[in-house]
Structures are given as structure tokens and as C-alpha cells.
Amino acid sequence: MTQQPRNGRAPSVKDVAAAAGVSLGTVSNVLNRPAVVSSTTRERVERAMADLGFVRNESARQLRAGTSRALAYVMLDGGNPFFHDVAEGIETAAEDADLSLFVCNSSGRSEREAKHLDRLLQQRVQGILITPVDPDAAHLADIAQRGVPFVMVDRFSRAGGHCSVAVDDVLGGRIAVEHLIDRGHRRVAFVGGPESIGQVRERLQGARAVWAEFGMPEEDLIHLPTEALTVNEGRSAGERLAGLPSRRRPTAAFCANDLLALGLLQHAVTAGLRVPDDLAIVGFDDIDFAAAAAVPLTSVRQPRQELGRTAARLVLDEATNPAHVHEQATFVPALVARASTGTVRR
Amino acid sequence: MTQQPRNGRAPSVKDVAAAAGVSLGTVSNVLNRPAVVSSTTRERVERAMADLGFVRNESARQLRAGTSRALAYVMLDGGNPFFHDVAEGIETAAEDADLSLFVCNSSGRSEREAKHLDRLLQQRVQGILITPVDPDAAHLADIAQRGVPFVMVDRFSRAGGHCSVAVDDVLGGRIAVEHLIDRGHRRVAFVGGPESIGQVRERLQGARAVWAEFGMPEEDLIHLPTEALTVNEGRSAGERLAGLPSRRRPTAAFCANDLLALGLLQHAVTAGLRVPDDLAIVGFDDIDFAAAAAVPLTSVRQPRQELGRTAARLVLDEATNPAHVHEQATFVPALVARASTGTVRR
DNA sequence: CATGACGCTTGAAACATTTCAATCCCACCC
DNA sequence: GGGTGGGATTGAAATGTTTCAAGCGTCATG
Numbered sequence A, B: 001m002t003q004q005p006r007n008g009r010a011p012s013v014k015d016v017a018a019a020a021g022v023s024l025g026t027v028s029n030v031l032n033r034p035a036v037v038s039s040t041t042r043e044r045v046e047r048a049m050a051d052l053g054f055v056r057n058e059s060a061r062q063l064r065a066g067t068s069r070a071l072a073y074v075m076l077d078g079g080n081p082f083f084h085d086v087a088e089g090i091e092t093a094a095e096d097a098d099l100s101l102f103v104c105n106s107s108g109r110s111e112r113e114a115k116h117l118d119r120l121l122q123q124r125v126q127g128i129l130i131t132p133v134d135p136d137a138a139h140l141a142d143i144a145q146r147g148v149p150f151v152m153v154d155r156f157s158r159a160g161g162h163c164s165v166a167v168d169d170v171l172g173g174r175i176a177v178e179h180l181i182d183r184g185h186r187r188v189a190f191v192g193g194p195e196s197i198g199q200v201r202e203r204l205q206g207a208r209a210v211w212a213e214f215g216m217p218e219e220d221l222i223h224l225p226t227e228a229l230t231v232n233e234g235r236s237a238g239e240r241l242a243g244l245p246s247r248r249r250p251t252a253a254f255c256a257n258d259l260l261a262l263g264l265l266q267h268a269v270t271a272g273l274r275v276p277d278d279l280a281i282v283g284f285d286d287i288d289f290a291a292a293a294a295v296p297l298t299s300v301r302q303p304r305q306e307l308g309r310t311a312a313r314l315v316l317d318e319a320t321n322p323a324h325v326h327e328q329a330t331f332v333p334a335l336v337a338r339a340s341t342g343t344v345r346r
Numbered sequence C: 001c002a003t004g005a006c007g008c009t010t011g012a013a014a015c016a017t018t019t020c021a022a023t024c025c026c027a028c029c030c
Numbered sequence D: 001g002g003g004t005g006g007g008a009t010t011g012a013a014a015t016g017t018t019t020c021a022a023g024c025g026t027c028a029t030g
Helices: A013-020 A024-032 A039-052 A058-065 A081-096 A110-123 A138-146 A169-182 A198-213 A231-242 A258-270 A304-320 B013-020 B024-032 B039-052 B058-065 B081-096 B110-122 B138-146 B169-182 B198-213 B231-243 B258-270 B304-320
Strands: A070-075 A100-105 A127-130 A150-153 A163-167 A188-191 A221-224 A252-255 A280-285 A298-301 A328-331 A334-336 B070-075 B100-105 B127-130 B150-153 B163-167 B188-191 B221-224 B252-255 B280-285 B298-301 B328-331 B334-336
Touching: A013 A024, A013 A039, A024 A039, A058 B058, A070 A081, A070 A110, A070 A304, A081 A100, A081 A304, A100 A110, A110 A127, A110 A138, A110 B058, A127 A304, A138 A150, A150 A304, A163 A169, A163 A304, A169 A188, A169 A198, A169 A252, A169 A280, A169 A298, A169 A334, A188 A198, A188 A231, A188 A258, A198 A221, A221 A231, A231 A252, A231 A258, A252 A258, A258 A280, A304 A328, B013 B024, B013 B039, B024 B039, B070 B081, B070 B110, B070 B304, B081 B100, B081 B304, B100 B110, B110 B127, B110 B138, B127 B304, B138 B150, B150 B304, B163 B169, B163 B304, B169 B188, B169 B198, B169 B252, B169 B280, B169 B298, B169 B334, B188 B198, B188 B231, B188 B258, B198 B221, B221 B231, B231 B252, B231 B258, B252 B258, B258 B280, B304 B328
Parallel strands: A070 A100, A070 A127, A100 B100, A127 A150, A150 A163, A163 A328, A188 A221, A188 A252, A252 A280, A280 A298, B070 B100, B070 B127, B127 B150, B150 B163, B163 B328, B188 B221, B188 B252, B252 B280, B280 B298
Antiparallel strands: A298 A334, B298 B334
């Protein structure tokens, strides 16, 4: 690339046209419909582009086209690898469609989420994927009403009016607790909160349902509430658990996500408990760090990448297919049994 | 917001102007210089904007302005929380400057990196922050030559010609190994590779330097090479370590990053080794999961968020200050001692 | 009553691209 | 030699915003 000395602004199609001695319409044809241009002209234009170091101006394209060539994913918690894997699935699909992906992070803060959405609206992104702080927030309804393609990831809203993608959390709760019952546990803790989070509610609901079905006394499924789904909260739940009188103390814990489970595991090991013999632990999400823990964690796997890919597929369908109908894609979670629930309790 | 029925395209300043009975120049003034507009007109225009659900078209602004209101960070490995924290630091700074941030992930693949850079160039981002696959790659020099503000994060290139931000990795290596010597270890493994990665080379170099300074025999600092800086590779290094004849077997390991350390820790625990009594472990980066491990990991902390903030500051300076001079910001790493090196060995 | 000043508003130009109808030119046929 | 068809190229229009010089009207001052 024989680059011209830069004299301020970047070269435009007009400059390329002048350098190649053709009209700017022809340059545009080379870019967008190379077949209609004669090969000699095409080569001349291509050489000029290389010489000048021409790069298409995306904003001008966008302005003309009326929409950008980008999708966006607003994730709930950048510190949780789960969302990262979802984002990776989305990115794969975006790349296949030759679209860019904006990855934003609301960090669980509603006002940051709103700010991101506002920016994305200004960018005229083709579609928005979001794991929202609150699925029923007004600014979400606003987006949908504007007609911007919009998919909710890993959450549902009562309202509807858009696609969503998630796993069956009630089933996930059932699977986890059934596994523990199966392993011989008769007193189990559910660690997780706040209940304002749909996931927490549903996983607990599934846990209670299967507990009842097996005819276990209600009071032997103990709910240890947390203020967030973090490692720290998992640790503190561990302390509360250790503080229970021994005949009330559970022999196993089902945590609403893997971060909690890792925190709980850490507390248990520090306190000298053997996992799984003194305390068995099941997490949720099956993030890579669950398998990497000192005692590999049993976890309820969500198909993280596929969640992302499907969400991207749906938003693209909404963006391009006039006959699009909203869809609620539900995936089936699966138990991945590892050492943290490894032994059968007599 | 009393929204009009949508009839196709989004409302523009022109529509707002018509609705408010003013010229489009006035609408623009309300948006950009509200002080020069009389309050009655301003209110009328604001009402019209709200009624119509007007949203500024960012691509038109960009086209006019010649540059976008965005920065970009191309990270090396989205699966490593370290880069996530760096990104968070960048985002903070971007938000303060009222800029958007594109977060891209090259996943360690050079061609993906090149593709991302190409797209970002088309977007006319104000500046690019990158942790590159190869600091000396041609496409990086190309960016710098184009005059796009550009900062290298956590890497250096021989070439120079741009800002960079990193910690002193040689010093980091020294600190880690000195700590182990201090704890009484006389046979230590360095786990990490490939040596094509600058970080690995320098951390090893620091380790060797301090080892020699303490007068320890060279052959007692054993290099266990890995193919990547991942949990899996850490585990497999653990196997090789366990396979060493016992009088050659190290009592401590310094891992080139925390992912390796977590993998090694897992292997050790699974194999029934006590950490730190049978094997002490030091990691590098101090990601959150290091503190959250079953045996909390001693690690060499990098100021991750500050790395990001500083990088963003530099790129913004380059973008806005004509007197900008390139700067190589170096941070000092610090040891965070935790249980994984908790005891003194006699 | 004329002049100037001041506050507010206006309208045109510019940004880089894409599209499309119009034009050009050439070869070929009658 | 005139006409026709068609491939290649052209130039103008349109996209939505910002800026800025110019215009307008009102008010105060001389």
C-alpha cells in the first residue's frame, strides 16, 4: 500500500474516483456490484483505493441505508462468565451475518442499562439483545414499541410482545434437587436471592416441587436467602449454614448459580468440611470455573453459547423477515455431575 | 411520550421542526446550544420531540462531525476475567468522556483481530485500545500509520510509535519468587508458556534473576512449559509435576497467570496434595476467582481497572491534544499473599 | 424619526455514500 | 449508412445532522 501523505481527512470515494479518472458512481459500483464494471476499470479503481488507503465510511453508508450493520447485547453482569459465553454465541451468529456486535454491560444497574439503550437507539442498531435488570422496566417496553427488533435473553417478561430465549429454570431446580435426593440427602439448603430475580424464584419453585413430590417434609428444604448472586454472598451463606444447630444443618446445598456455589465451597473448605462428604454442593449455569474448582462442582448446565446463537437468530429474523412471529425459545437444562456431589449418603 | 403512529422511518429533526412550527436550524440549536433559544420556543420544540419520540441519528452526526463518538477495545481472551476488568476500567473512562465503547474479542486469533480492526476503521472510532495477539503484527503498524489514536494494553512492541500501558512483568516475576524463597522453598517450578508471549518471557526472566541473586542453583528452578495460559494447561502441568522423581519435585510453583494456577490447584487437590504444605502456589493477575478458590490463591496483582483507565486517558489525549507525546505507562505489581502460600517451610 | 444593537431564528451548505435513470459508445445487423 | 441493442459509465438526488453567515424584529438611544 503506497500511502499518500495524509493531509487531514481520510480519502473518500470522490478522491478515489479522481485518482482513477472515473466517476464516483463507478467507484461505488466497484465496491457494491463489481460484476457490472469492466475488468480494466475495476483494476484501475482498486489500485487507486490501495494507493490512497481508502476505507469506506461506515456512517455515510448507514445514513444512506437508514440502519447500521450492527447488533447489540446488553449484559447484566460482566463479572459473571456465564454472560460472556452467551455473548460469544451471539458474536458467532453476528459474524456469520457480517454484522458488528456492540457488547454493553449494565452491571445490574438500571440507569446504566437505560443509558446504553438510549445510545444504541441513536446508533440505529439492527437489533437489541438484552438480559435486563428488570424484565418489566418501562424503557424496555419503549424499545419494543419503537419497532426495534428486540430479544430478551435468559429472562421473561409478563408483557410479551417480543421474542425471548431462556432455559426452563423450574426444571433446572427440579433436576438439581432430584439429584441430591438421589444421592441420599434428606436435608437440603437452597442458597439464593433476592427473590425479585425470576431465575431465583423459579429454581426455588422447581426445587420445592420435586421435594414435595418425593414426600419430604417442607421444613427440611431450607431457604438461605442472599442479597446477590456473587461469590461473596455464597461465602456468607456458608457462615449462616455453619451456624445452624447440627440437627437442622443440611447435608447438601443447591445454589442458584455457580458463583454462589464457589463461594460456598470456599467457605466449606476453609471451615474444614469435606465436600461432598460433609456438605454436597450443586451449582447452576456450569461456567468453566465450576469444572475448574478444587472440588469440581456439580452444576445444572445451560447451553450458554446456543442461547446466544438462538437469540441472535431470532433478532435477525425479526429484523429481516416481515412475516416474523415472536417466539419464546426454551432450552432444557442438564445436570453435569462432578465430585462436589460425588458420594451416596447412607 | 405521546407517540405518533409509526409510518415507516423514524422522525428526523425536519419532522420535529415541522411539528413545532420552527426551522430545522432551531431544533438543532435546542439540541446543541439550548441557551441561545428562547424558552418558549425551546419548550415547544421539546414537546414536539417528545410527542414524536425523536431520537438523534448518530450516523448523520458522525458523518457531519467526521468522527464517531466511540472508543474501541480489542481484547485478547474474553474467557479470562483479567481482560474483563481492564475493559471495565476503560468503560469508566469512556463514560466520563461521554463516549461509547465497542468491546471486541479476538480470542487470540490474528485474523479475527484484523477483521475487528478493519471494521473499527470503517466506523471511524476516535481511538483504539488493544491487547494484540502479536504486538509486531503488520496490521497494527498500519493503524498507527493511518493516524488513528492507538494504545497497546498489557503488551509492548519493539517498534514504538504509540502509547502503551502495562505492568512491570520482570518485577512481577521477582516478587513472586522472592516470596516463595522467603517462605522457605528451595525447589520451585515456573509454570507457563509459550515463550512467544512477552509476559511469559519476562515473568520467567524476573523469576530467574531473583533466584540467581539469592544464590540458588539454577537447576532447582524448573520450567514446566505450557501451550497456553488456561486452566486445562495448568491441570496438565500438574500431572507432569507429579510425575517428577520426588527429590527433583518442587515444593512450590509460580504460574504465569491465575488460570494456570487454578488448574494446578485443582490437580493438586484431586491428587490429595495439601496446599500449601505439599505444594505452594503463586498465580499472576489476581483475578477475582483467585481469591475465591477453595484454597485462596496468592497472586501478583495487576491494577487491572487502572490499567484500563490509564489506557483510555492516553488514547483520548492522543485524540484531542495536538501536543500529545507517546507514553509508555508502567505500573508496579504487588503481591497479595493468601492461603496458597500460607506456611513457612522448614 | 433614524440608527444601532441585540436577541432570536433561518436556510443553505457540507459531510460520504448509494442508487437509479439517463447517457454514452461500440459493435453488429440490415 | 442508419438503426438497434446492450454493456459500461455517469451524475444527480437523497439520507439526517450541524454550523454559520445572514436576516428579521424589537427596543432603546440620540
